[in-house]
Structure formats: C-alpha cells, structure tokens
Amino acid sequence: MFSIENLIGAPDIQKGFFVMLVGVTGVFIVLIIFFILIRFLGWLFPVKNDEDKESNS
Amino acid sequence: MNDLFVGFTSLNYKTIIMFVIGFILIYLAIKKNYEPTLLLPIGFGTILVNMPLSVVKHVSKVFDPFVTNIIKNNPDSVEFFEKLNYVYDSATGQAYKVEPGVLEILLNGGILTELFPVLIFVAIGAMIDFTPLFKNPVMVFFGAAAQFGIFATLIVAVLLGFDLKTASAIGIIGAADGPTAIYVAGQFARDYFGPISVAAYSYMSLVPIIQPPIIKLLTTKKERLIRMEYKEEKVSKTVKILFPIAVTIVAGIIAPISVPLVGFLMFGNLIRECGVLERLSSSAQNELANLVTILLGITIGSTMEADKFLQPQTILILIMGLVAFVFDTAGGVLFAKVLNLFLKKKINPMIGAAGISAFPMSARVVHKLALKEDPTNFILMQSVSANVSGQLGSIIAGGLVLALVPLLVR
Numbered sequence: 001m002f003s004i005e006n007l008i009g010a011p012d013i014q015k016g017f018f019v020m021l022v023g024v025t026g027v028f029i030v031l032i033i034f035f036i037l038i039r040f041l042g043w044l045f046p047v048k049n050d051e052d053k054e055s056n057s
Numbered sequence: 058m059n060d061l062f063v064g065f066t067s068l069n070y071k072t073i074i075m076f077v078i079g080f081i082l083i084y085l086a087i088k089k090n091y092e093p094t095l096l097l098p099i100g101f102g103t104i105l106v107n108m109p110l111s112v113v114k115h116v117s118k119v120f121d122p123f124v125t126n127i128i129k130n131n132p133d134s135v136e137f138f139e140k141l142n143y144v145y146d147s148a149t150g151q152a153y154k155v156e157p158g159v160l161e162i163l164l165n166g167g168i169l170t171e172l173f174p175v176l177i178f179v180a181i182g183a184m185i186d187f188t189p190l191f192k193n194p195v196m197v198f199f200g201a202a203a204q205f206g207i208f209a210t211l212i213v214a215v216l217l218g219f220d221l222k223t224a225s226a227i228g229i230i231g232a233a234d235g236p237t238a239i240y241v242a243g244q245f246a247r248d249y250f251g252p253i254s255v256a257a258y259s260y261m262s263l264v265p266i267i268q269p270p271i272i273k274l275l276t277t278k279k280e281r282l283i284r285m286e287y288k289e290e291k292v293s294k295t296v297k298i299l300f301p302i303a304v305t306i307v308a309g310i311i312a313p314i315s316v317p318l319v320g321f322l323m324f325g326n327l328i329r330e331c332g333v334l335e336r337l338s339s340s341a342q343n344e345l346a347n348l349v350t351i352l353l354g355i356t357i358g359s360t361m362e363a364d365k366f367l368q369p370q371t372i373l374i375l376i377m378g379l380v381a382f383v384f385d386t387a388g389g390v391l392f393a394k395v396l397n398l399f400l401k402k403k404i405n406p407m408i409g410a411a412g413i414s415a416f417p418m419s420a421r422v423v424h425k426l427a428l429k430e431d432p433t434n435f436i437l438m439q440s441v442s443a444n445v446s447g448q449l450g451s452i453i454a455g456g457l458v459l460a461l462v463p464l465l466v467r
Binding site: 004007008012013015016017018019020022023024026027028029030031032033034035037038039041042045046047048 | 190191194195197198200201202204205207208209211212215216220221224225290291292293295296299300303304307308311312446449450453454457458461462464465466467
C-alpha cells in the first residue's frame with residue numbers, strides 16, 4: 001500500500017510530483033469546503049429586511 | 058594607517074554591484090512605482106548591509122581563544138557555536154564572538170521567528186473585503202486553479218537542481234502573495250531569502266505586464282468576448298463575521314501548520330467585519346501595516362549580502378519567479394476553458410487569470426482586457442470575486458506546502 005514513508009528515500013523529483021498532486025488536490029478540496037461553508041452560512045443566516053434596507057441606502 | 062581608511066580598503070567589486078542593485082530597487086520604487094512600500098526599504102537595506110564592515114549587521118567581532126580551542130579539538134561543534142553568534146574563520150582557524158547589529162536583531166526577532174509576516178497578515182486581513190466572494194461563491198474555484206503555478210514551478214526548480222525545500226519556497230513566489238512567500242522562505246530557504254522576497258514583490262507589481270500576453274496567447278478573440286451574467290447574492294453581516302472563524306477552524310484542522318498564516322489573516326478580517334472595533338481595524342490597516350512594512354522591507358534588504366546574493370542561483374530564482382507567474386495565469390485560464398467544455402452558460406476564460414493573489418491588480422487587468430475587446434462587456438465583479446478567492450487560495454497552498462514538504466524531507 002502507498003505510504004509517505006516509501007517516498008522519504010525517493011528522488012526529489014518524485015517527491016515534487018507528490019507535493020504537486022496532493023497540493024493541487026488539497027487546495028481544491030479546501031476551497032470546495034469554503035464554497036460549501038459560504039453557501040451553508042448564507043442559508044443559515046439569510047439577509048434580514050432591515051439589513052437589506054441598510055445595504056441599499 | 059590602514060585602519061583609518063578601512064572603509065575604502067574594504068570595498069570590492071561585489072560591494073559595488075550590491076550598491077547598484079540597491080540603487081536599481083530604489084529607482085524602480087520611486088520612478089516606476091513598482092511596490093514602492095517594499096522595494097524602497099529593501100533597496101536601502103541592501104546598501105546598508107553591504108557597507109564596509111557591515112556594522113548594521115554585526116556591531117563587533119571579538120576573538121575568543123577558548124571557543125577556538127574547543128572547535129580545534131572538536132570540528133563538529135562549529136554548527137553549535139554558529140547558533141550562539143560565533144563565526145569560525147576556517148582559513149585562520151580562529152573563532153570570533155559576534156555581537157549582532159540592529160539589522161541582525163530585526164532579522165532574528167522579526168523574520169526568522171515569522172513575527173513580521175504574521176503581523177502583515179493581520180493587516181492584510183483587515184484590508185480584505187470578502188463580500189465579492191460571498192456574492193459570487195462559484196468563483197472560489199478559480200482561486201484554486203490559479204495556484205497550479207506554485208506546484209509546476211516547484212517541479213521545474215527541482216529539475217534545475219534545487220532541493221525540495223528550496224524549490225517549494227521558489228514555487229511560492231507564484232502565489233503572488235509577498236507575506237506567504239516570505240513566510241515559506243523563512244522556514245525552507247533562509248539562504249535565498251533575499252532573492253525570493255525581491256522576486257515575489259517585483260513580479261507582483263509587474264502583473265499588468267506579465268498577464269495580458271499569456272491570456273491572449275491562450276484564448277481566442279471569441280472566448281475573450283464571452284459575456285457573463287452577474288447575479289448578485291445578498292450577504293448578511295452574521296455570515297461575514299462567522300466566515301473568518303469557520304475558515305480558521307477548517308484550515309487549522311486540515312493543515313495545522315497553516316494556522317499562523319490563515320489564523321492571523323482571518324483575525325484581521327474578523328476585526329474588520331465585527332463592526333465594534335473600528336479603531337483597531339483602522340490601526341491594523343494603517344499604522345500596523347505601515348510600521349511592519351518599513352521594518353520588514355529593510356530587514357529583507359539586510360539578507361542581501363554580496364556573498365550570499367551574487368550567486369548563479371539568484372538569477373535562476375528570479376527567472377523561476379517569472380515562470381511561476383506564467384504557470385499560475387495559464388492554470389487559471391486553462392481551467393476556465395476546461396469548464397467551458399461542460400457548461401451551458403460559458404465563462405469568459407480571462408476570469409481564470411484573476412485567480413492569483415495580486416489584489417486588485419489582476420482583476421483590473423482582466424477587466425481592462427475585456428473592455429478592450431468589447432467596451433460594453435463588464436466582467437469586473439466576477440474578476441474581483443476570483444481575485445479575492447485567489448488570496449484565500451494562495452495561503453492555503455502555502456499552508457499545504459509547509460505541511461507536506463517536511464513529511465518528505467526528514
């Protein structure tokens with residue numbers, strides 16, 4: 001099975017591709033979580049009427 | 058007699074070259090307005106640190122016979138004594154106790170401890186308005202796609218012979234996020250601190266020159282003319298307050314090492330959004346930002362000593378920084394083009410280029426390009442949303458690099 005331990009003695013280029021793969025995927029996953037978070041918070045705390053008026057004025 | 062003219066006798070061609078580099082940075086800051094808040098202090102710091110005897114870096118150097126003897130009997134102890142402010146001259150076999158000067162104190166206390174970058178994050182957090190992202194949250198994906206350049210540059214840097222840690226710090230230049238670049242360089246590549254910082258800030262100011270040709274190269278005129286519908290979603294104040302807290306918790310759980318980056322940025326943002334700390338928010342955006350920027354800039358300059366800076370690697374790092382910006386822009390644009398293969402309502406692929414962290418320059422560049430193609434096509438709001446998400450994406454990418462690389466290099 002794949003483990004990070006196997007990569008420790010590997011050449012830097014192999015490690016680099018690992019960082020690239022996990023890094024790009026990781027950034028997407030975290031930002032997808034933020035997207036869900038924004039949607040969820042927006043659903044949980046919708047704009048109140050008085051806030052709406054305030055932002056329009 | 059020689060001691061009287063020590064200033065003249067200590068001058069050499071390397072010192073002169075560093076004076077010229079310092080002068081060029083000051084010139085770019087004043088005449089060309091390239092990130093003047095940082096390039097000017099860096100330029101002046103470069104001149105200061107390369108002055109004869111470098112008194113601003115080391116106040117005095119006193120021969121220590123006791124430590125010299127210990128090192129003579131045990132050569133492996135050199136590294137230990139270097140941490141205690143000793144310098145060992147291998148040519149003469151003598152050890153000297155060095156008293157740090159003001160710039161060395163600032164470097165040790167402000168940058169190597171990560172204090173200055175973290176304080177800058179508080180200031181930036183207080184300046185960022187995430188509202189455009191809340192109003193158009195789909196744009197968050199462009200903030201992720203445009204981080205591709207960081208990792209692609211990392212690979213190129215490894216292929217050029219840099220070790221993984223240094224290559225990661227070089228790749229982070231592509232985040233277009235100065236404090237993140239400084240933070241990662243402070244952890245992974247202290248020997249290349251100067252060139253990485255200078256590259257990060259110089260290229261950020263060159264976004265209006267670097268991005269347009271890449272965008273034009275990767276898109277057709279038809280694509281650049283795509284109009285995008287803008288549906289503005291309303292955002293409540295509670296969401297704005299809860300967002301920085303929730304982001305800190307999520308990022309802290311996924312990559313605990315990123316907490317100093319994300320946490321302090323979000324702390325600054327919470328001060329801004331809470332609505333009851335106007336004075337603190339204003340202080341963070343102005344006094345704190347200005348004070349730390351002055352100290353940060355001049356301290357970065359102090360790392361640009363001739364012997365460390367005038368190496369072939371410096372030129373490679375400066376080139377790699379440019380490569381990182383190119384890859385980032387291309388990553389964002391190509392991601393939008395791939396999305397268009399599946400979407401009914403097409404996205405203007407230029408928006409992808411705004412996913413880098415250089416705010417608001419990148420959004421403006423994309424908006425201007427769109428207007429140039431069609432003076433009635435307004436994509437500013439979408440670009441700003443992507444640009445704000447790029448600010449989030451860059452610190453997340455920085456945090457992930459900080460978390461991943463030490464696992465592989467033990």
